[in-house]
Amino acid sequence: xxxxxSVGLVAxxxxxxxxxxxxxxxxxxxxxxMGSSSSSVAGCPYIIWHLASSLVxxxxxxxxxxxxxxxxxxxxxxxxxxxxxxxxxxxxxxxGPVGSxxxxxxxxxxxxxxxxxxxxxxxxxxxxxxxxxxIRNARGGxx
Numbered sequence: 064x065x066x067x068x069s070v071g072l073v074a075x076x077x078x079x080x081x082x083x084x085x086x087x088x089x090x091x092x093x094x095x096x097m098g099s100s101s102s103s104v105a106g107c108p109y110i111i112w113h114l115a116s117s118l119v120x121x122x123x124x125x126x127x128x129x130x131x132x133x134x135x136x137x138x139x140x141x142x143x144x145x146x147x148x149x150x151x152x153x154x155x156x157x158x159g160p161v162g163s164x165x166x167x168x169x170x171x172x173x174x175x176x177x178x179x180x181x182x183x184x185x186x187x188x189x190x191x192x193x194x195x196x197x198i199r200n201a202r203g204g205x206x
Contacts, residue, residue, distance in 0.1 A: 095124065096173045097200050098189030107182035108132070110160050112189050114149075114173075116141065124195075126151055126160050128182065133157030145169050151179065 095115040102110065107128075114124035120141045127134040134156040139149030149164040162179015164187055171191045177183055192200040 092194035093196055094191070094193055095122070095195040096168075096189045097192050097195055099129065100177070100187045100189060101185055102182045103185035104182050110177070110183070110185075110187075112137075112187075113195060114189075115195055122147065122149060128157075128160065131157070133159030135159030135161060139164070141168055147173070147175070149175075151177075151183065 093115050095113070097113055099109045099111050102108070109129040110126050111129055112124070112126050114122050114137055116122045120143070122137070122139045122141055124137045125134055126137050134154050135151045136154055137149055137151050139147055141147040145168040147164070147166055147168060149166075151160050151162050151164075153159050153161050160177070160179060160183035162177055162183040164175040164177050166173060166175015166187065168174075168191060173187065173189050173191060175187045177185055177187050190200075194200065
């Protein structure tokens, strides 16, 4: 019993030492889209969007209801003309929005139509940002 406790303390010490000696992570800017959109269904919460985009046209991220009732995974692609298709899939965290978006990235915004289940219906118009890691980008960009 004493040996297990000692091994646990030593492991905790190494983890703690690593946390102390490693410096802050300097993340590269991650372009994407951030904002919120309303549902076309009366009485539904807003959908909050945090989407990262890559140079090769892949888009991934999360969407969740503003009342925090559920989170969904968002995956899709954008072609060289800015046309995009996104699919929202429910995760094991609540009942997030489920559906798909057909739209376009133009003029600094992602504009499209969300078609899905329940509250996951409506127009989407969210701001394109240079870095989704920059907290200042979380302030704006919705309907």
